[in-house]
Amino acid sequence: MELAFKWLFWLSLIGLVYTYLGYPVIISALVWAKKKRLKIVLRGSPDHLPLVSLLIPAYNEEAVIRQKVANSLELDYPRSHLEIVVASDGSTDKTGAMLKAYSRLEIRSIIYRKRRGKSEVINRTVPKLLGDIVVVSDASAMLEPDAIKKLLQRLNDPEVGCVSGKYRVINGDDSSRGRGEGLYFKYETFLKSKESDFNSILGAHGSLYAIRKHLFQPLVTGIINDDYIIPMQIVEQGYRSVYADDAISTEIAATTVAGEARRRRRINIGNIQQLFVLRNLLNPLRGKIAFQFISHKLLRLLSPAFLLALMISAVCIGGPFYSTIFVLQLLFHALGVANWWLEQRLIKVPLLTVPFYFTFGMWTIMTGMYAYLINERSNLWDQVDLYSAP
Numbered sequence: 001m002e003l004a005f006k007w008l009f010w011l012s013l014i015g016l017v018y019t020y021l022g023y024p025v026i027i028s029a030l031v032w033a034k035k036k037r038l039k040i041v042l043r044g045s046p047d048h049l050p051l052v053s054l055l056i057p058a059y060n061e062e063a064v065i066r067q068k069v070a071n072s073l074e075l076d077y078p079r080s081h082l083e084i085v086v087a088s089d090g091s092t093d094k095t096g097a098m099l100k101a102y103s104r105l106e107i108r109s110i111i112y113r114k115r116r117g118k119s120e121v122i123n124r125t126v127p128k129l130l131g132d133i134v135v136v137s138d139a140s141a142m143l144e145p146d147a148i149k150k151l152l153q154r155l156n157d158p159e160v161g162c163v164s165g166k167y168r169v170i171n172g173d174d175s176s177r178g179r180g181e182g183l184y185f186k187y188e189t190f191l192k193s194k195e196s197d198f199n200s201i202l203g204a205h206g207s208l209y210a211i212r213k214h215l216f217q218p219l220v221t222g223i224i225n226d227d228y229i230i231p232m233q234i235v236e237q238g239y240r241s242v243y244a245d246d247a248i249s250t251e252i253a254a255t256t257v258a259g260e261a262r263r264r265r266r267i268n269i270g271n272i273q274q275l276f277v278l279r280n281l282l283n284p285l286r287g288k289i290a291f292q293f294i295s296h297k298l299l300r301l302l303s304p305a306f307l308l309a310l311m312i313s314a315v316c317i318g319g320p321f322y323s324t325i326f327v328l329q330l331l332f333h334a335l336g337v338a339n340w341w342l343e344q345r346l347i348k349v350p351l352l353t354v355p356f357y358f359t360f361g362m363w364t365i366m367t368g369m370y371a372y373l374i375n376e377r378s379n380l381w382d383q384v385d386l387y388s389a390p
Helices: 002-034 065-073 095-100 118-128 147-155 176-198 226-236 257-277 288-301 303-317 319-344 350-373
Strands: 052-058 082-089 108-112 133-136 160-170 209-212 240-252
Touching: 002 176, 002 288, 002 303, 052 065, 052 118, 052 147, 065 082, 065 095, 082 095, 082 118, 095 108, 108 118, 118 226, 133 147, 147 160, 147 209, 147 240, 160 176, 160 226, 176 240, 176 288, 176 350, 209 226, 226 240, 226 257, 257 288, 257 350, 288 303, 288 350, 303 319, 303 350, 319 350
Parallel strands: 052 082, 052 133, 082 108, 160 240
Antiparallel strands: 133 209, 160 209
């Protein structure tokens, strides 16, 4: 029995180290060995640029919709080749009334009376768009003037079917959650960049991504993470999904730990959905994309199980080494919880940012799994959980 627990211990430890450290190192090494990057040259005069439809799904966005429309009208892309469409998903605030104030020449507004969720809005709206390229952007995300041109540069490659822009968060929150979020985004940005150079990124940032319209496939009813499923369905068709780190969208974070926990739980419910919807990508015969999907998505979801197995096996084995690992692990998570308790009392300890954010992340994965198991799978965003810009 002790041998079985030792196997469990070391497999769990290897699983954790590989997921968060080994995979980034390996994919970085593979990219270095490949030494091949996309050629990004925007060809042609404005008369030959593709017609682009900028789709902005919106639900109760009265706080930002004017700023978003103004930002969209200022994009450095010929207006004759840019269709701006705002699709209001059953908004109950002044979003609809604000949209009616714009002329048809400025933006095209589509008002859906009944709220169905972002995925259904995308399903119903994309077929109505005129552009060959569809750019999806959240209402709260402000785009750099050249963002669309930067996305299109990658689409010059006929093998590319989807391009994700870079998501930049301006975070005035000096809490451990805010600092941890900043570190997490830097980590994920690094990983996306390497995955893009290696093969394809997994999913896209909902704040800004572009697809070839003819590759769009309607989303299954109830899908939560549309910005993950849509790019991956394009990858399943044999195209690449790449990362444009110079096509920038910006949001200002304005949420609480509780709000962030709800948001992350919902995303993790969607992550579990993805394993079933995209289960074909788990087949090792799919090669590179299977390697990425298993390493970046499946093993990440299994991290809490690895942690629990590590603790249980260490206790059952006993002895100085395994007991020390158990105590260190327990201390790490205790420091994370202690940091949360201290910040509730306005006491900040920056050194505890990593223990807090890692523990917080594991907790939201577990709550997401629980919510999935009890069939709590609403695809409707709660506005209080969203990032919002002033």
